[in-house]
Amino acid sequence: MGLALFYILIFPGFLFLGFLSLAFEFIDRKLYARLQNRVGPPWYQPLADLIKLAAKETVVPREAESRLFRAIPSFAMAATAAAFLYIPIWGKTSLFPFDSDLIVILYFLTIPTLTFFLAGWFSSSLYAEIGCIRAMTQFFAYEVPLYMSLLGPAMLAGTWSVSGITEFYSSNPALALCNLPGLIVAVFATQGKLERVPFDIPDAETEIVGGTFTEYSGRFLALFRMTIDAELVVASALIAAVFLPFFIPASPVFGFILFLIKVFIVVFLLALMRTALARLRIDQMVGFCWRILAPLSLLQVLIDLLVRGVLVS
């Protein structure tokens, strides 16, 4: 019981994940700034933002569904933190590996998007409703390519467990190169999941004020921001575990350092995309996901099926 609480609250649960997500938000923003040739925020910036928001006045609009409005941010944070428990952090296996935990992680990562939709819907504000419907439209566009791109590597490895996939590819590193199309799809789809440029259509501040979070303020907004930061870490760690399972050492300390480096690489790719691209329209985004990402992820599945056929025979 005590150990379970330690896992949930401290490591690798809320406290550790919170620390990590603030650190990676800083890294992301600093990379973004450096790529734009400016200095960027100081290291404590995400922490200062969080404390300021938590200490600010919090208002629930009279029109909003009060209880759900308050509860939804906690659901988002809890789901993301739960997903983190099943991701390998210091080696080849996660803390609680079980068969098909890849599916569970993907489900947990779906919940924040659904909470964004519900948050916008129960705000009963025009801009928030437009934002949440856009979030949902976008969700149906990127989710299928994301699932299929992660399906390929799992099929080649012959297991649905992240630990099993990592184990398989770290013993056959050459096979991980087959998953290159899947990596591209997964990085693009993650950008959509995190609602960042070029897929920040749901909270496009130049069009629809604050999007889904228009009515959110104070500590609820702080929780949502934490959720998005944590999602960045969890999604990057998942991509790192499935697509970059190289050189995993036996020592947990080096394993953890390597984990940080891999997450940094994925965050760098995401930041590069955020800098280089501009926001798409919602129809362009859906078209891009279904016309380019979905066939690419199908190609990934095909490659993995063929390679597996050659391996088995």
Added chain:
Amino acid sequence: MIVDRIINWARLKSPWIIHFNSGACNACDIEVLAALTPRYDVERFGVQLKGSPRHADVLVCSGPVTIQQRERLITIYEQMMEPKFVIAVGTCACSAGVFNGCYCVEGGVDTAIPVNAYIPGCPVKPEAIIDGVVKLLGSLKD
């Protein structure tokens, strides 16, 4: 109290702004946007432009308050969360400038809402806006 000091520190380090035009000729608005470009890099001070008044701490207000915009300005101000600050950017926002006494103009921003900092200029330079924001934050230190 240590908690109060931490909260005050956080507030000084992360002023999120929202930009409102209460009837300006657009020159000050362009300068405000110029101040937010990578060239001036206000993210060094933690300044971010927010779309929703519920997220923002500082209302950057440009232009004289026209009769039409007065109610909207007050609505936007009231939707902001405490603690909130207002900066009047440009001579018109400070005192209505050349529009003072015009049939459709009420006066400066302070005729509608309380103002914490005045930045004169026609239009203000981005450096002046950043200087004004930093001075406002400096005055909040104690």
